[in-house]
Amino acid sequence: MAQAKPIVEFDHVGKTYPNGKQALVDFNLKVMPGDFVCFIGTSGGGKTTAMRMINRMLDPTSGEVKFDGKKVADLDPIELRRHIGYVIQNIGLIPHMTLEDNICLVPKLLKWPKEKREARARELIKLVEMPEDFLSRYPHEISGGQQQRIGVIRALAADQKVMLMDEPFGALDPLTREKLQDLVHYLQHDLGKTIIMVTHDMDEALRLATRIVIFDDGRIIQSASPAEILKHPANDFVEELIGPDRMNEAKVMLATASSIMLNNPVSTTGDVTLGEALVKMNNHHIDSLIVVDDEHRLIGELDIGQVMAHRNLKLKVKNYMLASPRSVFEDDLLSSIYQTIINRHLKYMPVVDHDHRVVGIITRSSLATLLCEHVWGKADPEDNADEGK
Amino acid sequence: MKDLGLWQQFFYYFQHNGMYILGKFNQHFLISIEGVLLAALVGIPIGALIAHYRRLSNPVIQLANLIQTIPSLAMLSILMLGLGLGDQTVITTIFLYSLLPIIQNTYTGLRNTSPAVLDASKGMGMTKWQQLWMVEIPLSVSVIMAGIRNALVVAIGVTAIGAFIGAGGLGDIIIRGTNATNGGAIILAGALPTALMAIVSDLVLEGVQKLVSPKGLSES
């Protein structure tokens, strides 16, 4: 990815409106092909202004915006706009055109032949799981959520590689919004579209973005991956934007295995006998042991069940242990490991360093306590009605 | 009793002068529609222009408004000084009167196009002309037609008065009636078709208005 060229680039861009309002100040940003960039921040922060410069709905008063390596100022705005998808909050379907004509508007402007346009319309309406005979309907004959679905596919009808979306789902109910989020995630994740989206919804940004750009008063406050923003919010403003609940959840989910593990798990080497191992379990009131080699590297685990099955307490542990058990690295994030432990009903998970030396253990019960306290302790997980406060 | 006499006279006049009245009717209609069409030809582009250069809209609409306030008889007389007797003066008068409703409705129609629809159209790469032809005009055609309808009804009335300066039309018959002693029936023979023409034109144009307004707009 490092050698890829940015598809959209802001190079010291400034925008001062005729009334003297400085909407954007020395704005720099590189968007890579396949990125999902979310613009978020205070109202009036300059998000829409920045976005509309990409397809030259606005021109900067200083600096350069580049599209695919070329300065947009040198490109014909009409031609440019036909190659960039554009989705707005108010949808803007053309009311006297059928859904088919709406979807195929840009292909028509690009003079695609009729059959190709019709095939494209059918293909796209299938993508959003609407029946084909909807194509002959008019916008007012479908629901708001369906309208915005058409709005989204209209923006990729001519196979635009980049899509701009200005608060596209702001006016939709949470359920519909979630469906549309799935759709745009699919477009970016599976079809490889580059998406730049303005949103007010931090959950939406965290869920969809590969990079979140936080705006305040015409400046970028922070521009980083969702995980990075959650882990290291640039300042109080960002922290406030994320909100205490999400910060809390993030703290847990972004905790590393080493920060939540129990240290010094009871372990044994493979050369001891089953009898000695049994004594060790008994002394520590546990029902299994981690087996390590001389350098304390994880080589297996021994469950009380295995001891009981053989009864011959003179046998060596290394011959009867469970070899190459599951483990996680000490710097793995909880968000990536908790589901494995919970869903696979593991009692515990050894934590190792990158030389496979055992450094700790995460038990199912300690994990459950942690998750309950910090993630689901305060609010019902289904309840997201208090967003945006 | 006297009323009955009037109506009998009216029918008698109508029966014996049918072709004459029909000729006047046609003449009347053509004068009216000619003035309105000319006004549409000029007024719609002006309306489109001021919708895009909004700074011009106030002076233009105010001017059209001013013209509208001049009483028709005064307007006809003033224009007659320049253009002489005949239908060209009446057509010019109608043209001037029709400008306001047509310009204003075009302007209003175009300005009322939803900003979201315009923004999306522009953002998808339509040229200004494409926006006008593919979006703005279709969306305002019904309002523009309403302006034309309005203008035509006024025009039919103005043409009737225009007979005083020799334009012809049904007004001729009315004048003839006012000059004759006991000419009530003749006045009716001119006035009733005039009224009928106004009502029917209005109805027909209402139909046309519905016909030309695009399908997707009929919110049920």
Ligand SMILES: Nc1ncnc2c1ncn2[C@@H]1O[C@H](COP(=O)(O)OP(=O)(O)OP(=O)(O)O)[C@@H](O)[C@H]1O
């Ligand atoms: N055409 C304009 N003329 C003058 N000032 C403008 C214009 N458009 C936007 N502004 C101002 O520029 C600033 C940035 O506006 P912008 O629309 O980019 O903000 P935003 O981040 O998109 O806000 P929101 O979240 O409310 O949509 C605001 O202060 C706004 O008032």
Ligand SMILES: [Mg+2]
């Ligand atoms: Mg905005």
